[in-house]
Amino acid sequence: MRYSQMFLPTTREVPSDAELVSHQLMIRAGMIRKLTSGVYSYLPLGYRVIRKFEQIVREEMTHAGAEEVFLPIVQPSELWQESGRWLYYGKELLRFRDRHDRECCLGPTHEEVITDLVRNEIKTYRQLPKILFQIQTKFRDEIRPRFGVMRAREFGMKDAYSFDEDEQHSEISYKKMYDAYMRIFSRCGMRFRPVEADSGSIGGSYSHEFMVMADSGEDAVCYCSSCDYAANLEKAEVARPQVNEAADTVEPMEEVYTPSVKSIEDLCRFLQIKPSEIVKTLVFSADGRPVAVLVRGDHEINEIKLKNYLHCNFLELADEEMIRAASGASKGFAGAVGIKARIIADYSLLGMNDVVMGANRDDFHLRHVKIGRDFRVDEFADLRMIRQDDPCPKCGGKITIARGIEVGHVFKLGTKYSKAMKAVFLDRDGKEKTMIMGCYGIGIGRTVAAVIEQNHDENGIIWPLVLAPYHVIIVPVNLKEKNIASAADKLYGQLLERGIETIYDDRDERVGVKFNDADLIGIPYRVTIGPKRLAEGTLEIKDRRSGEVTVVPIERAAGFLQTVIDSQK
RNA sequence: CGGGGCGUAGCGCAGCCCGGUAGCGCGCCUGCUUUGGGAGCAGGAUGUCGCAGGUUCAAAUCCUGCCGCCCCGACCA
Numbered sequence: 001m002r003y004s005q006m007f008l009p010t011t012r013e014v015p016s017d018a019e020l021v022s023h024q025l026m027i028r029a030g031m032i033r034k035l036t037s038g039v040y041s042y043l044p045l046g047y048r049v050i051r052k053f054e055q056i057v058r059e060e061m062t063h064a065g066a067e068e069v070f071l072p073i074v075q076p077s078e079l080w081q082e083s084g085r086w087l088y089y090g091k092e093l094l095r096f097r098d099r100h101d102r103e104c105c106l107g108p109t110h111e112e113v114i115t116d117l118v119r120n121e122i123k124t125y126r127q128l129p130k131i132l133f134q135i136q137t138k139f140r141d142e143i144r145p146r147f148g149v150m151r152a153r154e155f156g157m158k159d160a161y162s163f164d165e166d167e168q169h170s171e172i173s174y175k176k177m178y179d180a181y182m183r184i185f186s187r188c189g190m191r192f193r194p195v196e197a198d199s200g201s202i203g204g205s206y207s208h209e210f211m212v213m214a215d216s217g218e219d220a221v222c223y224c225s226s227c228d229y230a231a232n233l234e235k236a237e238v239a240r241p242q243v244n245e246a247a248d249t250v251e252p253m254e255e256v257y258t259p260s261v262k263s264i265e266d267l268c269r270f271l272q273i274k275p276s277e278i279v280k281t282l283v284f285s286a287d288g289r290p291v292a293v294l295v296r297g298d299h300e301i302n303e304i305k306l307k308n309y310l311h312c313n314f315l316e317l318a319d320e321e322m323i324r325a326a327s328g329a330s331k332g333f334a335g336a337v338g339i340k341a342r343i344i345a346d347y348s349l350l351g352m353n354d355v356v357m358g359a360n361r362d363d364f365h366l367r368h369v370k371i372g373r374d375f376r377v378d379e380f381a382d383l384r385m386i387r388q389d390d391p392c393p394k395c396g397g398k399i400t401i402a403r404g405i406e407v408g409h410v411f412k413l414g415t416k417y418s419k420a421m422k423a424v425f426l427d428r429d430g431k432e433k434t435m436i437m438g439c440y441g442i443g444i445g446r447t448v449a450a451v452i453e454q455n456h457d458e459n460g461i462i463w464p465l466v467l468a469p470y471h472v473i474i475v476p477v478n479l480k481e482k483n484i485a486s487a488a489d490k491l492y493g494q495l496l497e498r499g500i501e502t503i504y505d506d507r508d509e510r511v512g513v514k515f516n517d518a519d520l521i522g523i524p525y526r527v528t529i530g531p532k533r534l535a536e537g538t539l540e541i542k543d544r545r546s547g548e549v550t551v552v553p554i555e556r557a558a559g560f561l562q563t564v565i566d567s568q569k
Numbered sequence: 570c571g572g573g574g575c576g577u578a579g580c581g582c583a584g585c586c587c588g589g590u591a592g593c594g595c596g597c598c599u600g601c602u603u604u605g606g607g608a609g610c611a612g613g614a615u616g617u618c619g620c621a622g623g624u625u626c627a628a629a630u631c632c633u634g635c636c637g638c639c640c641c642g643a644c645c646a
Binding site: 146 | 570575580581582595596603604605606607608637638639640642643644645646
């Protein structure tokens with residue numbers, strides 16, 4: 001397309017409200033504009049990239065045996081009542097009423113709709129398995145949208161759902177999707193890693209997240225340097241420590257006066273001890289009941305693990321009142337000795353013998369506390385957050401923590417929705433069975449943003465060829481020189497004929513402007529037609545990524561570009 | 570929802586403390602010159618100063634309320 005005809009508003013200045021490079025570049029390159037908080041318009045250049053990515057997703061989904069559908073974005077509350085999520089989902093679900101005063105919501109995801117569709121049509125095992133997918137706009141009313149399309153309220157998502165007759169078949173569907181995801185992100189040339197993840201409120205038995213490695217990522221992942229173990233930080237198991245039952249003799253427990261010493265740091269300073277000698281007692285409210293959770297002073301509680309362990313719906317740190325009711329003291333002085341609550345301890349406590357903890361009395365702590373002697377622990381469990389250099393739960397190697405962007409997520413749902421919504425079929429024996437489901441999402445806009453995070457330099461975006469909005473940009477140095485203009489016109493015609501996606505920068509701008517825009521929008525190959533080379537019958541082709549310049553005879557340029565481009569497809 | 574910041578030309582900002590004709594850079598329009606990395610000269614257009622009240626002879630500026638946006642946290646997947 002001729003640049004002069006395009007709606008491609010690039011900007012020189014960095015937008016002040018954009019923090020992430022991908023966000024800045026998407027705005028500067030004229031890919032997106034914000035309409036309102038967390039809601040973006042895609043401009044032609046941005047939308048071309050989106051469609052390229054969607055096409056890759058479609059190809060791989062189809063290749064994996066999935067069929068494309070298109071489900072409604074407005075959904076009736078009834079379905080959500082049925083699944084139970086009308087109550088459970090929270091404020092992220094945008095709810096409203098139609099003119100008949102019927103409750104509706106905007107789909108943040110489509111398990112309910114697809115389950116309803118499938119239960120009405122699929123009656124027998126002969127119709128299974130089925131994998132259906134769609135590419136649809138979702139709406140989640142995020143509390144704080146940020147980072148442009150990376151964390152928007154309205155966003156494009158590919159979601160797929162599998163229905164199988166039993167666990168074994170469901171595993172096969174899961175594997176198909178997992179493999180498709182591997183191919184999708186590989187085709188985009190991304191550095192990514194599938195990691196084990198918590199399945200969260202969507203529910204279900206297990207799941208993997210596909211994380212694009214980027215320092216700007218919102219999620220923390222950990223992986224083993226020796227084996228292939230990788231997990232979301234929230235999911236990462238911590239190996240149960242080996243305990244050597246040494247017959248320690250611990251001095252009798254005693255109270256120490258610790259006025260206004262509430263934090264771990266204060267306590268360490270005050271008693272001249274290390275955080276690892278302290279036991280932190282945190283009182284949680286689990287569905288309204290107090291639970292005392294014990295972890296080592298230098299460890300962090302992993303609330304997801306705790307929540308999963310307790311099987312509760314609502315979990316939060318207890319308020320002053322509950323803490324006082326359970327411990328008899330104010331916040332900061334809770335301890336396990338004599339506390340009126342269920343006591344759960346992290347495995348790390350197993351190896352501790354002589355510890356310091358709150359005394360359940362304001363301004364006092366206890367020391368020389370011995371677990372089992374001075375208080376009982378109801379249960380031990382893995383409750384803490386994994387840390388850098390902790391041993392790998394799988395092989396014992398060293399754990400590394402890095403940041404990533406979650407671009408895809410595959411869940412094995414089991415019967416969570418099919419059971420609640422009665423998606424059943426008759427099996428070979430004529431017996432009624434509940435379908436086993438899986439669901440599989442990819443954030444479309446987010447993936448494109450993640451690609452930019454991994455593919456840019458100080459001048460702008462560097463598109464991998466498969467996602468590039470155009471493959472070639474022709475830059476005539478000066479259109480007023482007739483021979484330059486006619487050479488550029490001619491080449492443009494040749495590239496169009498070959499079906500090579502080309503921008504012809506026919507604007508009346510100085511070359512510097514054109515070069516900078518070409519770099520900014522990241523077109524893989526830039527063809528420069530200027531007086532010096534033209535005089536000798538050649539032109540220059542510059543590779544955006546490597547910066548390498550190749551001088552090619554004009555008549556061979558189209559063929560050259562075709563060869564280079566085809567070799568990468 | 571808590572804390573902080575911002576809202577003035579299309580974009581980025583100054584002016585506000587100390588009330589008195591609204592300014593700068595970029596961009597935009599016209600003309601001439603220029604043309605291998607964001608040109609030069611000359612001329613020109615553009616504002617409900619976020620909205621609504623209040624104080625005042627007079628409000629971008631002071632006061633009150635509201636709205637929007639951004640950052641940190643909490644929350645959420």
